[in-house]
Amino acid sequence: MYLEKLSLTNFKNYEDARYSFGKQVNVIVGPNGSGKTNLLDAVYFLALSKSAFQNQDAFSILHDAxxxxxxxxxxxxEYSNHPARVQITISVQRGQRKVLMADKKPYERFSEHIGRFPVVLIAPNDTDLVREHSEERRQFFDGVLSQMDAEYLQNYLMYQQILKQRNSLLKLFADRNQVDNDMLDTYDYPLLDLGQKIHDRRKKFVEEFMPGFREHYAYLSDGREEVFIVYESEVSNPGFAEEFRHFRRRDTVLQRTTMGVHKDDYVFLIDNGSGQQVPLKKFGSQGQQKTFVIALKLAQFDSLEAEKGVKPILLLDDIFDKLDDRRISKLIQQMDEGAFGQIFITDARPERTRELLNTVQADVRFFEIGQ
Incomplete structure (x- = not known):
């Protein structure tokens, strides 16, 4: 599976552009600010129907368009006797609903598209997964699971919808200073049921994800220390459903649902050399944090490949500036060994990239933009 052609109209800084890509390594070079990352985001957008960097579709429209x-x-x-080429089109007009089509036919639901063209992005801000709040970590793991498991995605979307409705109801009760428990029941029962399903799938996934993730970390770090991921959820508690209902009054005062899988976290730990598992955020070096998130993304790649039977598209945004030589050489070695499928790399220094990739046996194509 790979992206053969791409055209952009009024997307970010691209007024009108067209590209034909190779099946293997595509290197996008140009000065800083020329739109290299925007081109990667266009690939990501086509694959997942949303931007990797903007939370609103309209922010990706070219200024004044x-x-x-x-x-x-x-x-x-690509390897069958009957390759299937599929045209994917996405359009966003200000003030209107996004349109997503496959071979010029609209999807009935956008969720049908998620996971059809798996993609993995490694970007400079990935260490936010370590440094920032639980929301970033949940988004990462939910994103992986959503590409892998259509049932999980449907449960997750339904949970979010019911959660939003319940929060609106709590605000209404707070305004009226009166709680209708029977009405809350109509939201709580499905929310608890979906929450349990989401919890169980997340827990199972982390257990399956860990061995591959730790193997990638050991490879990138030459086995210098061990790392761990611990899934934490209130839903794990046997009495969670009863406790959830017990705190309805608190939820009404705060006008939001204060318990549930939307509060889950994934705790990243590292061995401190004395056999103790300590928080990576507090005790891990910058190099260890970078290695951790790259191992996360490579394990994501493996999980998607195992589930989908195809190698995801791999997007590497400006990583040669952010990694040391040892980690770069490890990644390039994996490229040379055919671990990946189609790859997109951005770099502001084309001469560096040519030198780094000149021993790679794969087909490498360069695209200069902003010249």
Missing amino acids: DYFMLDGIFEEH
Whole structure:
């Protein structure tokens, strides 16, 4: 599976651009600010129907334009006797609903598209997964699971919808200073049921994810220390459902649902050399944190490949500036060994990238932008 062609109209800083990509390594070079990351984001957007960097679709529209459009040709079965080329089109117009089409036919639900063209992005801000709050970590693992498991995605979307409705109801009760417990029951029962399903899938996934993740970390760090991921959830408690209902009054005062899987966290730990597992955020060096998140992304790649039967598209944004030589050489070695499928790399220094990749046996194509 790979992206063969891409056209951009009014997308971020691209007024009108067209590209034909190679099946293996595509290197996007140009000065800082020329739009290298925006081009990667266009690939990500086509694959997942949303931006990797913006939380609102309209923010991706070129300044002073009314809309943007992305159009791409994916080859889904590159190794079969009957390769299938699929045209994916996404358009966003200010003030209107996003349109997503496959071969010019709209999807009935956007969720049908998620996971069809798996993608993994490694970017400079990935260490936010370590440094920032639990929301970033939940988003990462939910993103992986959503590409892998359509049932999980449906449960997650339904949970979010019911959670939003329940929070609106809590605000209404707070305004009226009166709680209707029977009405809350109509939201709480499905919310608890979906929350349990989400919890169980997250727990199972972490257990399956850990061995591959730790193997990648050991490879990148030459086995210098061990790392761990601990999934923490209130839903794990046997009496969670009873406790959830017990705190309805608190929820009404605060006008939001204070318990549930939307509060889960994934705790990142590292061996401190004395056999103790300590928080990576507090005790891990910058190099250890970078290695941790790259191992996360490579394990994500493996999980998606195992589930989907195809190698995801790998997007590497400006990583040669952020990694030391040892970690770069490890990644390039994996490229040379054919561990990945189609790869997109951005770099502001083309001469460096040419030197780093000149021993790689794969087909390497360069695209200069902003010249």
